[in-house]
Amino acid sequence: MGKLDASDRPxxxxxxNTVKARISTDLDERREALGKAELEARLIAEAIDVTMPGQYRPQGHLHPLQSTIDRILDILVGLGYQVAEGPEMESDYYNFEALNMPADHPARDMQDTFYLTDGNLLRTHTSSVQIRHMEEQEPPIRVVAPGRVYRRDAVDATHSAVFHQVELLAVDEGLTFTDLKGTVKTLIQALFGDLPIRFRASFFPFTEPSAEVDVLWQGKWLEVLGCGMVDPNVLKAVGCDPETYSGFAAGFGVERFAMVLHGMDDIRRLYASDLRFLRQF
Incomplete structure (x- = not known):
C-alpha cells in the first residue's frame, strides 16, 4: 500500500477490505460446516437403538426363608405389631424359668438343648425375646419376634438343629381367646388363603389354655402353629398384674411354612446353597 499512488490507495x-471480509466469512462458514459434520458423525457413531432388547445381568434375590419371614412380618406389622429381636445366646432364666418351665421339664434336658460351658445356652425358641420386651415395656404390648433357634434334633427331611421361628405376643386389658383366634385366623388366611382352620386343645408351659392350629391343606389337616393365653405366672415374672392384664401368644417354624407354601419335600434343601434350587424362587 505504501508504494501505491495516493489517489489509488482508497x-x-x-x-x-472486501477480499479480507469475504475470506473471513468463507472460513467461518467452512469451520461451521466442518463442526456440524463432525457432530453428525459422532452422533451416528454413538447412536443407541432404544428399541433393542437390554442385556440381561443376573440379579440376586431373597432366600425363600427370608422372603417367607418378610411376608409374615408384613402381615403382622399391618395388624399393629412391632418387630423385636433378642440375643441367640440366652440364660436359663429367659429361656426356661421366666416362661414357667419347671426344672424337670423335658426341654431342659441335655439331649434337647445346646448348653454352653459358661452356663448359658443357645435359645430353643424366640419366646425369650417376649420376656425381655415385657420387662422393658408397659402394656399394651403388640410384639412379633422372628429369629434363629437351636435344638438338638437329628437332621432329616423335616427336622434341623438350627431353624427359624416367629412368635407373636399381645398383652392388654381384656384380651380373650377370641382375640387370639381372630389374629391367628387373619394370619393363616393371609398366607394360605381362605382355608378351613381348626384349633385343637394342647399344652404349653407358658400358655393356659393352649391350642395347636391346623389348616386343611391339599386335602389333609396340617399342623402349622401353637398358641394360647399367656399363663398368669409368666405375667407375674415380668411384673405385670394378671388380675389387670391378659395376653395371648403364638409361635411357628418358618421352615414349615416355607415348605408348605413352596411345595418342598426336604427341609435340608433350604440350607444346601444349591443355586439350581434357589433360583426357582
Missing part, C-alpha cells in the same frame, strides 16, 4: 484499500 480504492485499493477498499478492495482489500
Amino acid at each position: 480504492r485499493i484499500g477498499g478492495l482489500a
Whole structure:
C-alpha cells in the first residue's frame, strides 16, 4: 500500500477490505460446516437403538426363608405389631424359668438343648425375646419376634438343629381367646388363603389354655402353629398384674411354612446353597 499512488490507495484499500471480509466469512462458514459434520458423525457413531432388547445381568434375590419371614412380618406389622429381636445366646432364666418351665421339664434336658460351658445356652425358641420386651415395656404390648433357634434334633427331611421361628405376643386389658383366634385366623388366611382352620386343645408351659392350629391343606389337616393365653405366672415374672392384664401368644417354624407354601419335600434343601434350587424362587 505504501508504494501505491495516493489517489489509488482508497480504492485499493477498499478492495482489500472486501477480499479480507469475504475470506473471513468463507472460513467461518467452512469451520461451521466442518463442526456440524463432525457432530453428525459422532452422533451416528454413538447412536443407541432404544428399541433393542437390554442385556440381561443376573440379579440376586431373597432366600425363600427370608422372603417367607418378610411376608409374615408384613402381615403382622399391618395388624399393629412391632418387630423385636433378642440375643441367640440366652440364660436359663429367659429361656426356661421366666416362661414357667419347671426344672424337670423335658426341654431342659441335655439331649434337647445346646448348653454352653459358661452356663448359658443357645435359645430353643424366640419366646425369650417376649420376656425381655415385657420387662422393658408397659402394656399394651403388640410384639412379633422372628429369629434363629437351636435344638438338638437329628437332621432329616423335616427336622434341623438350627431353624427359624416367629412368635407373636399381645398383652392388654381384656384380651380373650377370641382375640387370639381372630389374629391367628387373619394370619393363616393371609398366607394360605381362605382355608378351613381348626384349633385343637394342647399344652404349653407358658400358655393356659393352649391350642395347636391346623389348616386343611391339599386335602389333609396340617399342623402349622401353637398358641394360647399367656399363663398368669409368666405375667407375674415380668411384673405385670394378671388380675389387670391378659395376653395371648403364638409361635411357628418358618421352615414349615416355607415348605408348605413352596411345595418342598426336604427341609435340608433350604440350607444346601444349591443355586439350581434357589433360583426357582
